[in-house]
Amino acid sequence: MKTFLISAVIGVAVWGGATTPSAKATPFESDAALSPQTKIDEAVFASLKKLNIEPASICSDAVFVRRVFLDLIGTLPTAKEAKEFLEDKDPKKRSALIDRLMERDEFADYWAMKWGDLLRIRAEFPINLWPNAAQAYHRWVRDSLRENMPYDKFVREMLTSNGSNFRVGQVNFYRAVQSKDQETIAKAVALTFMGTRAENWPKEQLAGMAQFFSKIAFKQTGEWKEEIIFFDPAKTATLATNNLEQATTAPAEPAEKKKKGEGSKPAKLAATFPDGTPAKIAEGRDPRVVFADWLISPKNPWFGRNIVNRVWSWFLERGIIHEPDDIRPDNKPVNPELLAYLEKELVAGKYDLKHLFRLILNSQTYQLSSVPKSKSPEAEANFARYPLRRLEAEVLIDALNQITGTTEKYSSPVPEPFTFIPEDQRSISLPDSSITSSFLEMFGRPSRDTGLELERSSKPTTDQRLHMLNSSHIQRKIENSPKLQALFSAASGAVSKPPKPAKFRKGVKVAPPVSTGPTSEQKKAEVINQLYLTILSRFPTEQELKTVAEYMQAGSKREAAVDLAWALVNSAEFLYRH
Amino acid sequence: MSIKFTQDKVADVIADMHGGRISRREMLRRGLAGTAGLLMADCWSVRAFGAPALPKGKTAKAKSVIQIWMWGGPSHMDTFDLKPDSGQDYAGPLKPIPTNVDGVQICELLPQLAKQADKYTIIRSMTHGNSGHETAAYMVQTARKPGDGQVYPSVGAVVSLFKGYSAGYKGLIPPYIVMTQLQGRFSEAGFLGSRAKPFATGGDPSQSKFVVEGVVAQGISEERQKNRREFLHKLNTLDMAMPGNDRLAAAAQCEKQAYDLILGDAGKVFDLSQEKDELRDRYGKTKFGQACLVARRLVERGVPYVTINFEGWDTHKGNFQAMQRKLPELDKGFATLLQDLADRGLLDSTIVWWGGEFGRTPKIAWEAPWNGGRHHYGKVFTHVVAGGGFKGGHVIGSSSEKGEEVKERPVYPVDLISSMYELLGIDGAAKLPHPQGLDVTALPSTPAAGTTGGKLTEIM
Structure with missing residues (x-):
């Protein structure tokens, strides 16, 4: 860090006019x-x-x-x-x-987060996927994005797969709903892949589409909370189950009685595509497949x-x-x-x-x-x-962590076994919106209850402002930042550690440090440049340099540098995409 | 105030819920803003929404609620519903003691509360039948059944919506506070969105300084606060590049409110050094005890809803050691809160609501690895209410001999919550703002048979 800083000071002194087009008033x-x-x-x-x-x-x-x-x-x-x-x-x-x-790992992380909102990747109430299944679902989504699976295949996989919720991640699409009846599933499909709100459709239209999802069966296995999702031609009705979690150790609640069809012969499906065309489904054929093929057709x-x-x-x-x-x-x-x-x-x-x-x-x-x-x-x-938008909760905390070199601790205390997230994991790669975090909640992380885009809120609130301006959480990140320490010390004019004496360096004879190093003014300018580049990804303007220099005149230089970092992370330019 | 203006404001509320991505005009066009009501601009939460008028000649008895939330689910058998004759496998080692109300007994580890029994009513027949933390927490705090496609807001979000800024509350302190952490696995806000969440204080009120996240900073002088605020404004180059931008103006409004709180006197409500040491000791110098004292100070200043999130009641293992450790803390804080509210004439206007998401299995798991643990139990459990128009000194309902079933007078969450709303003057049929404009009310319109035992008229 020190070496980098010093070489940067000697090497470059570019800011303001040099990079900002001179004719423009704004950077x-x-x-x-x-x-x-x-x-x-x-x-x-x-x-x-x-x-x-x-x-x-x-x-x-x-x-x-x-x-x-x-x-x-x-x-x-x-x-x-x-x-x-x-x-x-x-x-x-x-x-x-x-x-x-688009080739970076974070690309898959970030877009898996976005898809996680729409695909409702949530372990707990009201979606109740369960942690293992939420993780499997997320992993499948992330892997698909990483390998750039074509979108039509991505959708078809989710709609037609069979298997265990812990092993075949994409089957969780049908579990990530507040109740597993066929109309609820049809609404989720219509919302997610057709961008339309089927609850506003005529009743028959929704009922016709729901038929395609009437043969999905869910079967428990010996493993706790594992479920096999599969096509069951003999299935007669989808129960509107409440999707309730039950505690391991709770006494058995009266189980919902299985509503078996009166006769054992399954009724013929009266499935109708949302455009009104009746579907012809051969006996024994999975109606989900028929629907998926209709859906992803280029003509649709x-x-x-x-x-x-x-x-x-x-x-x-x-x-x-x-x-x-x-x-x-x-x-x-x-x-x-x-x-x-x-x-x-x-x-x-x-x-x-x-x-x-x-x-x-x-x-x-x-x-x-x-x-x-x-x-x-x-x-x-x-x-x-380009629209001004506040950074998403996860992106914001990741950015703050990157700037300051700090981390967040996430864990999920309910249910057992507890979920612990490694400290260096980015917030954008959290698989599950059930992971507890007051910061993420405060800054509008969606709960993933419905899969609606509007669940994610980018509105400013007073508690967000209080938190950014004045919380110990943010204050600690800045003041104790392992990454910004060197800059803060440099600003205060503290003597930076001299380079290691020549004798300790392997084989290379290095000249003793030149006494005519950068002046304290140059040093200060470089600190300001670095803070601007780190936080706002640009060099300061002439006007900004002047303002900062004035602020640094009075009082503690270190405090002033801390205040600069604080001011920059509290500026609209940092908090918003622009 | 003209109807038009009011409708515009309601549209604002709903536009807010859409993350500001829908224009007000669009909202009006789509008829999502048909509810009339008085509104006050505010960045704190979902803005104040039309408070339903009370029936003529009626005034609400209760102004505020203090909710002592026993996250994890406290054992009814070891607190307020002891069964000394149910045998070693059920009763456990804790014994009942008499209270200042004839015939009412509670746990021996709650001696202070025993002296306050005339102030509260014990409901020993709470039930909803669910034994999963999240679902049960949802049911107890929303009066709704899960799985109907909606996630309803909690009592706290609803009360602070109807009793906050729309009902004349003008404080800078937000109308819905939780000490010290959010419930975490429970959304509080439901479909109202993250802006309807309570303000979580963070920090620890039992420390010498209660560092309320964002409001009370440590080590930053007022002068430096002011200087750096000015510095920030000088450096706000993006704002200067687009003067009059409505989004930045909204953010600036929030910032102003934030600074009013940081630099003004309102935050002093969290300064417990203003209280006498003797009183602070009576509350107990614990996180929970001091949170009770802060709660009293908050309702004294008109804050309509305060939740004390008291964790640690999920006692699968070593239930009785946990009771030995935690009940004295509960006892001091809760009992002193009731006495203190009464002394200041606040108990009549403040509902104190104690309880968790469920009770715990009456049969004790003595075997390893539980070693005297109790598990989740939603079939029957206990809640306690006091003040705000609820009579004290009563017991409602009862559980069976071994505390396993409701014996008499079941009380479902909707019964308790609708009773509180009545005392608070909140109409259960009042519309809630909904992001998709659905017609939803504060309470379910007609609770299905077998899901209600009726309001708590016995004590109202």
Whole structure:
């Protein structure tokens, strides 16, 4: 750390004007010309033009590096990563970075978290998957994302697999519901993969779809809480079980009586696809398979529209149809051409979601600054700028931990056996929303009760502000930060430890430290630079340097440096994606 | 206040619940904002929602609730429902003692509470039949059955919604406080979302300084607080780049409220050095005891709902050692709270509600590895209520000879909760804000047969 700091001081003194385009007043915008680069831009800019809305400028490199790290891998760039990107002269560096990030492990972690919300990966009430099953489900989702399983296959796997909830992770889709009756399952399928709220459908439509899920059976095994999910042709009715957990040691509650069909002959299925077509299901054939094949057909408009619209909303906050999981005939897309283009690309790209990600992230639309140029109330809904969004709970605490070099302790005390999470594990890779954490709850982690996108809240609250500004939790992280200590000491002008005497170094004769080292002013500037790069992924502006220098004039220098780190993590620029 | 304005405000509430991702206009269009009610802008929680008007000529007796939540499920057989004649395998070593109410006996480890029995009523016939922590905690604190596709908010979230800012509460201290940690495996807020959660104090009130997370800092002078606030504002380059941004304005509003609390006097409610040592000793210098004292100070200042989350009652192993250790702590805190509230004239307007998610198996597991443990038991258990219009000195219902079944007068969670709501002036048919605009009420409209024993009219 020390060596790095000193070499950095001697090596570079770049900040402010050197990296910020001089003509711009903010470090958030760039001078790059705004002209449609992709089909996405053509569609978006055409609609903006029609509405007479001026789009924002293209964002600066500093904004881009931070944004794309957060959006793609839920991770803040380190000071080094940010600096390298800022100093990279390659004109194609933005798209190169997008490609690189999609190959990182955190990519799978972060998107498994997102999918975990929608797929309701929760061990406890009201979903009650049980810890082992929640972990198996999460592992399957993460592995699928890691190997970039095509989206149609990803969905088909979940809808058609059989096996143990502990071993075949994807079967837990059918267990991750508040009750396992066929209509509840049908609603979950419609919401997750069709982006539509089946509870608002006509009754017959839902009942017809529910038939496809009427032959799913759940069987206990000898292992505690293990369940086999399988196709049972003889099954006659799905009980609306309450999904209740029962304690190991509790006396047996009266078991729900099995409702056997009156006659033993299973009635013929009257399954109907949601578009009204009756399904022909051969005897002995698993109706889930028939449904899945209908669902993932490229001709099925629901399937592609749902996912491209969701993906769009994940990067730009609003769906082209909004809300993204409330698609219905009277909820019109704000930009039909854009939606149609993305749907076409999904099929052409063989359901490769990374292809879709690439298309969106390389567009100028995505790379617009969040600083608006238009006051039109329609601007946001038409994607005239990048939306300001607070960091998700997990991403925020991970970023704070990365900056300060600290960790969080997570465990789950109920039920036994307790779940312990290794301390160095990232919060974005927590498998289960039942893991207790008041911080994550406070900052809007979804409970995963329903799979609705809106469960995750990004609204600011007073308790969040109190916590960030004034809690011992955050205060300790900063003040005792193993990573920031050197910077704090350097700011206070404390003599940094001299390099090891030459005699201890292997074979190499090193000159004694030069007495004309960096001046205390240079040192201070470097501390400020490092803090800005570490926390905001950019160099400070001239104005900011001046403000900080003034603040450091009075009182304890160390305290002032701590206060700087505190102020930066409390700034909107840190707390929000922008 | 015009109806239009009110509707706009309700739309705000619901838009909030959607993480702010739905415009108010959209909400109104979708008819999600049809409920009228008075609202006050607030960053604390789900904003105040229309408080239902009380029937004419009626005023609510209770203003606040202190909930002593016995997380884990305390043994009814070793606290308030002893069965000395049920034999060694059931009764265990603890003996009953008389109380200041004729004929009512409680555990010998609760001598202070025995002197306060005229202030509270013991409900010995609580039941819901579930023996899983999470589901039972949900049932006891929401009056709902699980598995109907909705996750309802807890009593605390509902009371602070109806008795908080909409009912004229103006304090800077949030209307729903939990000491010191959230329940963890129980959502508290349900579909109201994370913003309806209680404010968790963190810290430990029995320490020389009760460091309430975010409100009371250690080692930062007021001057430095002020200086760095100013410093932060000067460095807020993104705010300066987009003046008037509505999201940043909302965040700034929250920040202002936060600083009012950090720099103002409201946080002094947590400063127990303002209390006499003698009183602090009577409460017991334990985390639970001092939390009881803080709870009294909070309701004194009008906070409508305070939960004391008292952990450690899941006594599968060594139940009796745990009772020896924990009951004296419970006894001092709970008993002194009742006496102190009464002395200050607060007991009439404050409901004190004691209980956990279930009881524990009447039959003792003497064998290894339990070594005298008791397991989960949802068939029958005990809760205690006092104050706020509940009469003291009574016992409601009873359990069977060995404490295994309800013998008389079953009391389901909905019975207890609807009784509290009546005393608080909360209409069980009042609408709750719902993120998808569903028509949901504070209490189930008509409890199914076999799930209600009726309100606690005996003591109201």
